[in-house]
Amino acid sequence: MHVAALSGLMDVVAAQPDPSIQLTSRAALQLRGLPDPLTPWIRDAIRATGLVPSATHELVRNVVASPLSGLDDAGQCDLRPVVRDLDAALCADPGLAQLGGRFLFVLDDGRGDVIRESFDLGLFATEPGRCLVLAGGLTRGWEAPLDDAVPLILSLAREFVSRSAGDESVWHVKELAPPIGPEPATAITLRSAPERPLGRVGDHAVVAVPLGLLRPEHVAALTQVTDRVIVTPWRSLVVEDGARALPPLEAAGLVTHAGSPWTRLHACTGLPGCTRSALDTRALARDLAPSLPAGTLPVHVSGCERRCGTPATAYVDVLAPRSTADALSTIAEQEPPWT
Numbered sequence: 382m383h384v385a386a387l388s389g390l391m392d393v394v395a396a397q398p399d400p401s402i403q404l405t406s407r408a409a410l411q412l413r414g415l416p417d418p419l420t421p422w423i424r425d426a427i428r429a430t431g432l433v434p435s436a437t438h439e440l441v442r443n444v445v446a447s448p449l450s451g452l453d454d455a456g457q458c459d460l461r462p463v464v465r466d467l468d469a470a471l472c473a474d475p476g477l478a479q480l481g482g483r484f485l486f487v488l489d490d491g492r493g494d495v496i497r498e499s500f501d502l503g504l505f506a507t508e509p510g511r512c513l514v515l516a517g518g519l520t521r522g523w524e525a526p527l528d529d530a531v532p533l534i535l536s537l538a539r540e541f542v543s544r545s546a547g548d549e550s551v552w553h554v555k556e557l558a559p560p561i562g563p564e565p566a567t568a569i570t571l572r573s574a575p576e577r578p579l580g581r582v583g584d585h586a587v588v589a590v591p592l593g594l595l596r597p598e599h600v601a602a603l604t605q606v607t608d609r610v611i612v613t614p615w616r617s618l619v620v621e622d623g624a625r626a627l628p629p630l631e632a633a634g635l636v637t638h639a640g641s642p643w644t645r646l647h648a649c650t651g652l653p654g655c656t657r658s659a660l661d662t663r664a665l666a667r668d669l670a671p672s673l674p675a676g677t678l679p680v681h682v683s684g685c686e687r688r689c690g691t692p693a694t695a696y697v698d699v700l701a702p703r704s705t706a707d708a709l710s711t712i713a714e715q716e717p718p719w720t
């Protein structure tokens with residue numbers, strides 16, 4: 382996406398006390414605290430970014446793809462044209478607007494970085510020009526030329542829409558019985574997941590965004606060094622041709638190296654965005670970051686026992702701490718310094 386689009390979104394939230402654009406685990410962007418209904422000015426400003434090309438299909442354009450595909454040589458192919466074709470074909474089919482906002486497409490160029498997401502329909506590149514199209518998980522797939530993948534994925538999506546119509550208990554492909562698609566199907570075996578990229582990747586850069594909140598100073602720094610970024614599902618951005626710009630991006634508060642506390646410190650929304658919370662979880666996390674002890678597990682600060690946004694893996698649970706000192710003591714209990 383163009384960095385100018387991020388600047389346009391930042392203009393929309395500029396008047397808020399703590400303006401930010403939230404990066405989601407589906408590699409999407411979220412603006413919070415907007416008036417309901419939206420004012421005409423906000424609607425026009427969002428439309429002007431070009432990020433909402435289809436009003437009817439906006440909720441179903443949930444496509445996560447290997448963020449570095451085509452930018453390095455770790456994948457089997459460049460998936461960028463496939464992603465564009467899938468998005469265009471999805472938006473061109475009126476019936477697919479019924480897929481619903483929870484439906485997820487995942488396209489992995491063979492490096493194994495995103496295919497472990499819980500997806501409805503997926504693609505995994507197995508060799509240059511070949512792939513497996515997958516439905517509802519890793520155990521149900523069909524080999525296909527890469528050129529045939531989009532039509533096959535869309536025909537499975539149409540089958541899902543027609544078979545789930547009127548059944549409010551079915552939200553996902555894996556909930557259909559009998560299973561979707563033609564027989565026979567095959568499974569994929571994955572190697573271990575690659576490490577999440579951070580810092581320099583060839584001529585490009587990957588920068589993490591503390592708490593997944595992109596702030597005005599981040600966007601201003603990005604504007605100075607690139608005109609294109611790719612949003613990852615890991616609350617980070619790929620900065621195309623940005624390797625040389627890592628120092629100014631780091632100076633603006635973006636994370637460029639694995640030693641940063643922000644690679645493992647997370648927080649739920651908390652106050653003021655969530656009234657169930659007794660504290661401003663993000664402010665506490667910002668206070669906590671400089672003194673976060675070394676460790677291996679993610680640390681998640683929650684404002685209440687719902688624990689929104691906790692990682693799927695083991696993590697340090699900091700629940701409604703009374704202070705930064707209280708949070709540090711909880712961390713020491715759950716992840717002693719010798720771990």
Ligand code: SF4
Binds near residue numbers: 685686
């Ligand atoms: S964990 Fe509780 S306080 Fe935090 S966002 Fe969820 S509901 Fe709100």
